[in-house]
Amino acid sequence: MNKGKFKFSVIIPIFILITGLCLHFTQGLIRPEWFSFPVNLIIGLELFCGIPLVYFFFKNKKAVQFLSSGAAAISAISLFAFLTTIMAVLPQEKPSYSFIEFSGLNNIVFTWYFTLSALYILICLGFVILRRFNAFSLRNIVFFINHFGLWLVIVTGFLGQADKIKLNIPVAEGSLVWYGFDPDNKYFEPGFAIKLTDFKIEYYNPKIGVFNSDGELTGKTREALSEIKQKDKIKAGNYDVEILEILQYASVSGDSVYAVTENRGAVTAVRLKLSDDKNSFEKWIYTGNKMVKPGIIATGTENFIALIPPEPKYFGSDIEFYTRSGISAEPHNISVNKPLKYYSWTIYQSSYYSDPESGNIISVFSAVYDPWLPFTYAGMFMLISGAVFMMFTKIRTVKKD
């Protein structure tokens, strides 16, 4: 490496860090809103046209030649990796010691120095892509796919952030909701309403745990925590325990436990047969809810058996959309990993909870508007295609010197 290049590749990152810190101390963190449409489009176009223009007019200048070189690439990626290391080691977005918070180190993604470092990568990438346009060969095409794909992902990922809207929309069964809340809890109307006609949830079988008097699981975790099936046998204290019956939805009144169909407010119950050397008996255990205390069985002075609330296997909602004109679209089903497109929005089933007051289940949707996504996806697609080529690339081998 010649001395000049080496000097530049150290000076530029230092310059970026100092400038970025100065901007940070005077301007504070970058707010994505600053870049919302049309600012982001203008910046995007400026980068897309500006980098080639600068390249064609100044390609014989030393600075441009440096920025398109391998030395600059390593310097730019290293600076970015350095900032990513800080991000990886310091917990982000948590209030932190004053110095860390003061210099933005717990919020690196939104700092000026991080943004400038990404810009440095973008400029280097842009120049080297243009430099490699000199000849048409398979190698250059693969090079282009890799590098331009990454360029697209960085540019659209960063600029797209500003236009992205993500709303949380909690909807109770039977009701119709026109609004949602963004991550800062601000009210927002997306222009359509969601009506929840039905919420469905399915559970895995419950698990049984043997706990000690401190409420800690005992025994081999393997046995204590396995999901139970009918006829399973486990050991708890001196007892052999057999699972006789599992009720996903049960109701408890006094000593009797019976199955119910309605899952609202129901508990999960399991009938067990316990036997030791002398005698054997049957008993129910169940999970608790607001009205019912969990039913447990003492299996000695030291420990007890209890039921661990079952984990959800599936949850999903049947919904209808309403617009201002009052027209209802046909019913849709939506569940985790199966989002739904509605015009320029994508609706996700994100979670559910039971309303502490009414006990009704509330289904929580996310509605996401992300107009830049297709470009980011295009970039990602190029990255993957480039990756496939990379698996078969013939690499430069070391020449004996």
Place this chain on the structure above:
Amino acid sequence: MIWSRLDIIFVVFIVSWLSGSISLIFDKKSAFLKKYSSIIPALANVSLILFISVLWTQLERPPIKTMAETRLWYAMFVSLITWIIYLRTKVKTLYFLGFIMSSVFITVDLIHPEYQSKNLMPALQSPWFIPHVVIYMIAYAVLAAACLTAVTGLVNTKRTGIADSKNIDLSMKLVYPGFGLLSTGMVLGAVWAKIAWGNYWTWDPKETWALLTWLFYLICIHLHFSFPKKHKLLLILLAFSFIVLIITWLGIRYLPGGMSGMHVYGQ
């Protein structure tokens, strides 16, 4: 559960690889030993693959959710890949290192099996789950082999005083596909996250570390391409990148803030 029978696999694995390694030391004297050492790792691998298959059927889900489960795949891929490279290059050090590395992971599983729940939360029930994890596991195994060859190269360089270009070439031949797999695994993860949660990137600790690993290998590739004569720097960087990779995979939980984010399951 088949987990409790991992000891058998462990014995088969250790005995076959160890006897293979020993016969490798004396293989100049006997054609039989030479053949034996090249074939016997297949037995170890078939036994591991069988174990994983039985585990898969017993769990009724792919065994790629818990750490202990991914370690099995990793041991399988590392031993498979180092064995294949040995067959093609006859680098004996790689044979030994690959054996040591994969048996360490099986041993950890033997000492700390995780008897965790069979259940998959709804977000994990996705066609993207298997490719995302398995591609990462293969990438990790390929890059482990690259690290082992780089370390071999460093040792040779130190011993002979001349840059060991043969091992640099071999390492980079592994880093290219390894990096391609890393990129693929990362993009698959991003698309899946978008479908499941509506965000393709949230800077959760695992994602940040995965990006860091990717950046380190990116530096290796560019250093190699643009400064092919920086042998020693490259070899050291290759070994170091693998340390970052191991932290990404196994070490996150010990870091501040590491137990948050969407890559933490169980408990």
